Amino acid sequence: MGDCGAPGDVNSNVLVSRSTGDAQLDKAVWQWLSWDKNQKTKEQIESLLQAGKHRELRERLCCRLSFGTAGLRSAMGAGFCYINDLTVIQSTQGIYKYLERNFSDFKQRGFVVGYDTRGQVTSNCSSKKLAKLTAAVLLAKDVLVYFFSTYVPTPFVPYAVQQLGAVAGVMITASHNRKEDNGYKVYWENGAQITSPHDKEIIKCIEECVEPWSGSWNENLVDTSPLRQDPLQKICDSYMEDLTKICYHRELNVQSSLKFVHTSFHGVGHDYVQLAFRAFGFQPPIPVPEQKDPDPDFSTVKCPNPEEGESVLELSLRLAEKEGARVVVATDPDADRLAVAEQQENGCWKVFTGNELAALFGWWMFSCWKENCSQDADVGNVYMLATTVSSKILRAIALKEGFHFEETLPGFKWIGSRVKNLLDKGKEVLFAFEESIGFMCGTSVLDKDGVSAAVVIAEMATYLQGQGLTLAQKLVDIYEIYGYHISKTSYFLCHEPATIKRIFERLRNFEGPESYPRCCGAFSILHVRDVTTGYDSSQLNHKAGRAAAAVLQVLPVSKSSQMITFTFQNGCVATLRTSGTEPKIKYYAEMCALPGHSDRSVLEEELQKLIEALIGDFLEPAKNGLTWRSA
Structure with missing residues (x-):
């Protein structure tokens, strides 16, 4: 979780008398109580400590946010794996450090900050406040900040990064997620969301800068600093x-x-x-x-x-x-x-x-x-x-x-x-x-x-x-x-990472070790592509990797999430994957017919049967305790 700050904070005395018996957790609790200046989230951790809820403390404090398909996203609340004032400050400090290493003109070119209208009273947390703290970290380091004076659509941030020639930008949003969530979406100088290696390197820099710097908590800098510009x-x-x-x-x-x-x-x-x-x-x-x-x-x-x-x-x-x-x-x-x-x-x-x-x-x-x-x-x-x-x-x-x-x-x-x-x-x-x-x-x-x-x-x-x-x-x-393309997409909720892992590992060892399914119900499988492991049965060496092609490209390996695609003998393509932003196992299935093969009802019936087999044989909802989207 990073090094402890200097001892002497009043809360450290509270912590000593209420040790959890776990040195790593004690250190994380001490850090939180020492660094967090948001009274609401600080009290949440203090309450858990006093109630002896060590398991929940461990879940909140002993892991950190990581970049998914849409940046950092989690529930608002106290903890190093939640979205809150402190984790946004830490994330921005890490980004500052990474950008300073990569751009000699970072401070002059500037950084864009936008936000939506989310908020949570119980944590005194809102998108605008998180955006102000994001700006404060950078303004305190003499970086030009383009801070929107009101809420904007997410697309305005990547657009502004390109139009203003900024080195990067952040949008505080959780998009369409439930009301409890918020997020931190990062855009690079090209106007696109960050991908590897930037995301991994930024995480490393965040871990090197976990203690808030002097000035990082000063959200009023947005209103007083001459380095803040409103690009609205x-x-x-x-x-x-x-x-x-x-x-x-x-x-x-x-x-x-x-x-x-x-x-x-x-x-x-x-x-x-x-x-x-x-x-x-x-x-x-x-x-x-x-x-x-x-x-x-x-x-x-x-x-x-x-x-x-x-x-x-x-x-x-x-x-x-x-x-x-x-x-x-x-x-x-x-x-x-x-x-x-x-x-x-x-x-x-x-x-x-x-x-x-x-x-x-x-x-x-x-x-x-x-x-x-x-x-x-x-x-x-x-x-x-x-x-x-x-x-x-x-x-x-x-x-x-x-x-x-x-x-x-x-x-x-x-x-x-x-x-x-x-x-x-x-x-x-x-x-x-x-x-x-x-x-x-x-x-x-x-x-x-x-x-x-x-x-x-x-x-x-x-x-x-x-x-x-x-x-x-x-x-x-x-x-x-152009040919009928009949598709169906849905999902199951699963809040247990171990269950998700078990489901996908079973598919990778379906008919023995390292043996993928050859059929699903009555439907024969032609090819399997596992983007998580890099396996692709359609390639000569059974390995996935980007290849130049006029129409379709072989995809690179992506170990950060679970995703397996099955191509069936009947022309259907079906994918099972985990969501990058929510506790979901999604399925996608599509029947692709050639022009002239226009009996839509036959295609729909075939697709429905295949989806039922896919869910029953591969996901096993009842056995794995999965909740269907409409439940």
């Missing part, structure tokens, strides 16, 4: 101007009679989505009044994740029916994801999956490119990307249309870094996505962006209305042309 107006204006680069039918938008409803899920999205619609020539969407303003309790939804579908979109859908709006767009609390629902002719609502929206976005972005590109434009220079657990529909479009498609590991940090690499090589990237409703339209922001996606889908719906089509009808057209 400049970045907002520039972002909205850049947004018009992917507006292709402004004249239709201005004249459109189509109405839209928008919900921001009690988060940051309302003001920015309104501005984005205006930038495209639309009348602003109708907001859901109960969900328009920030509310850290997310009081009108059981969970602030629009990916959960119709159950959490209830207020939006009822308002849309009342207002005669056919399309609902929903941004998650930090406005980097987008859900879309459309009312069908029978009055029912279709909530599109992330994969279905990607089919629409992919078709749209390529069609607009083709319509507007110069005569000498080379389609072979055009790229689209997706994470490996997402639909292969972009691959099918790419094969027919002649552009390139690539896959990355799960998480937009991998997409952002790869897109920047392609741009640096002179390539043109039109679109990228992950199935969990994360979309990147254009390359102004190298991360998923719900604000831009919302207005692009509005323009698409407006254009299609002029063609006498709905979004749902166009989706069927796309599948008829």
Whole structure:
């Protein structure tokens, strides 16, 4: 946990009389009580100590946060593995140390800090306060800090890093997680989330800087330091101007009679989505009044994740029916994801999956490119990307249309870094996505962006209305042309890491030591790819590693999470993986049919049978105590 500070703190006397009997834990408790200046979280540790709750103290104090698919993310509260004032200070000190080593002009180029609207009264913890402490650490070290004066969408931070030429940036957010959580998302100078080796090296630097420095607790520096600048107006204006680069039918938008409803899920999205619609020539969407303003309790939804579908979109859908709006767009609390629902002719609502929206976005972005590109434009220079657990529909479009498609590991940090690499090589990237409703339209922001996606889908719906089509009808057209891609994604909750490990180790030793399954129920398995261990049965040497290919890339090893993909004889691809941000085991399964094989009901029936076998044979929910998402 790092070296103890100097003895003599008043709490050290309390600790001596209440030793836990564990030297490592005693040291960690002493450090916390010595360093934490937040009275609420300090009292939480003192209470646990006085109550003799040593196991909980050990869980809170004897491990540290690590970078997952979306930075540091955990519950708010006391402890070195929670998000709180002290761990944010420690993380920022580590980042300062790492950036100082890597950039000689770090202090002059500066650092961007943004935040959402989360908060927890019991820990006196809020995103804005954590952002102020992040800024304080850097301002105390004479670093120029671009600190937003109010809450912003997550995409504004990576956008600002690039626009302002900063060396890095942090967004304080837990995105769509439950209200108890918060997070610390780090962006590199290229505008993409950090990946290895930066994440591992930053963790090392954090461990070298665990004791707060003089000035690190001075959150008032944000209001008094001449080194603090507010980038809000400049970045907002520039972002909205850049947004018009992917507006292709402004004249239709201005004249459109189509109405839209928008919900921001009690988060940051309302003001920015309104501005984005205006930038495209639309009348602003109708907001859901109960969900328009920030509310850290997310009081009108059981969970602030629009990916959960119709159950959490209830207020939006009822308002849309009342207002005669056919399309609902929903941004998650930090406005980097987008859900879309459309009312069908029978009055029912279709909530599109992330994969279905990607089919629409992919078709749209390529069609607009083709319509507007110069005569000498080379389609072979055009790229689209997706994470490996997402639909292969972009691959099918790419094969027919002649552009390139690539896959990355799960998480937009991998997409952002790869897109920047392609741009640096002179390539043109039109679109990228992950199935969990994360979309990147254009390359102004190298991360998923719900604000831009919302207005692009509005323009698409407006254009299609002029063609006498709905979004749902166009989706069927796309599948008829490029082949049906029927996918299902869900998850089980599992709060026991040992259980998760046991499930995946069983799959790796299914028919004996180091022997993966050859079938799942009645379905024969053609290939197995285990990204965690580096095994890939489709490769000659059975090893995974990045290989150049026009359409698909072999993925690198990623030991930080569990992920196994099965390719079946019938054309289905199914993946089991752990979430990088929540206690979930996710499954993804997709049937990919060739163009002309359009009996959707047969494909759906086959997929459902395979998923039932996958869950029953491989996950064994009853035996392993797993809770299904709807329970």
